[in-house]
Amino acid sequence: MPARHTIRTDRVRILIFFERNPSISYEEFGQYWLHEHSKVFTRYAEGKKGLIKYEQLHINQEEKARLKDLGFPVLEGYDGVVLFDLESFDHISAIWSSPEYFSVVAPDEAKFCNRKTAIMVRLKVATIVDREKVSQTKSTSYYVREDSSRMMVVVSRKEGMSAEEFTEFALGEHARVLCEDTQMGKELIKYDQLNLVFPDPISRLDEVSSVPLPEWDGLEILDAPSFDSFLHPQDLKLYSESDAKWTVPGKCFRLPVNVATIIDNDGHHSTMGTAPPS
Numbered sequence: 001m002p003a004r005h006t007i008r009t010d011r012v013r014i015l016i017f018f019e020r021n022p023s024i025s026y027e028e029f030g031q032y033w034l035h036e037h038s039k040v041f042t043r044y045a046e047g048k049k050g051l052i053k054y055e056q057l058h059i060n061q062e063e064k065a066r067l068k069d070l071g072f073p074v075l076e077g078y079d080g081v082v083l084f085d086l087e088s089f090d091h092i093s094a095i096w097s098s099p100e101y102f103s104v105v106a107p108d109e110a111k112f113c114n115r116k117t118a119i120m121v122r123l124k125v126a127t128i129v130d131r132e133k134v135s136q137t138k139s140t141s142y143y144v145r146e147d148s149s150r151m152m153v154v155v156s157r158k159e160g161m162s163a164e165e166f167t168e169f170a171l172g173e174h175a176r177v178l179c180e181d182t183q184m185g186k187e188l189i190k191y192d193q194l195n196l197v198f199p200d201p202i203s204r205l206d207e208v209s210s211v212p213l214p215e216w217d218g219l220e221i222l223d224a225p226s227f228d229s230f231l232h233p234q235d236l237k238l239y240s241e242s243d244a245k246w247t248v249p250g251k252c253f254r255l256p257v258n259v260a261t262i263i264d265n266d267g268h269h270s271t272m273g274t275a276p277p278s
Contacts, residue, residue, distance in 0.1 A: 004171045006171075008124070008125045011052055011125060012087075012088060012089055012197070013122075014092055015219070018081075020080070021110070021112050021114055029112050033112050034142060037109065038056065038142050038260070040105060044100060045263060050090070051265065053083065054083070054261075054262045055082070055083040056080065056083075057081035057150065057260075059257055066231075073250055073252060074255065075152070075254065078255075080113075081257065116206045119202055119213060121216070122197040122200070123196060124197055126171055126192065126193040127192050131190065141261055145259045149224055149229070150258075151221075154214075155216070155220075157217040158245070167218075169246045175191075177242045179191070183229075183234060183235055184222075187224050187225055188222060188229075190222070190223040191222050192222075193219075202216065
């Protein structure tokens with residue numbers, strides 16, 4: 001029986017999926033978000049308790065098109081994703097409820113982000129692979145990383161499979177297949193499985209919005225040296241066979257993103273934060 005990985009105790013994660021403000025082009029959106037808003041948020045977040053990491057995930061349109069050409073279902077409807085790692089969910093509530101957030105950060109968000117269609121996902125983290133070099137000092141950057149490429153995977157569980165069985169399979173057999181049986185697994189820098197936190201794991205960022213909420217059951221984030229690492233021909237059949245065992249056919253969506261790690265306080269936290277697999 002494969003080892004079952006465990007949930008980290010040193011952090012929780014929030015992902016925000018959003019569309020750009022329709023009044024600006026995709027290029028203008030990316031530039032403003034990365035080079036202007038990142039500085040606004042960094043100044044605001046300085047000294048705030050509990051924030052471990054803030055990343056901007058910019059959709060790689062070229063790799064997205066390549067996935068489509070290869071027949072992979074691709075996640076549509078979003079122009080960007082924000083990643084927050086925090087010590088607890090209480091910290092994000094504190095960050096978003098201050099008068100300064102509403103007077104400074106929120107108006108700047110409106111320049112590039114369509115808040116009405118944005119969704120927030122609350123998650124626990126299970127780190128399956130971690131070969132990333134962690135700096136022991138806090139850092140701030142306003143550039144897209146060139147040392148790795150990232151693939152996000154969003155899944156809905158197979159009909160007839162309970163939530164407990166879904167999680168058990170993901171943390172056990174599925175993780176084993178990806179790490180031990182694929183060429184990609186040998187090249188992975190980081191691999192996190194993300195588990196929904198109930199109640200209300202997925203919510204609308206704008207409380208008065210009526211945007212439909214997606215029916216997702218779990219997510220994965222995989223970092224590798226290049227996007228080619230995710231598409232080794234010998235691995236594609238293994239992906240398909242593994243997906244069929246725990247996901248709804250056609251609803252294992254992939255999303256290639258370019259990562260900008262804006263705030264990184266990870267050197268002050270445990271690399272894993274969990275007991276070793278048993």
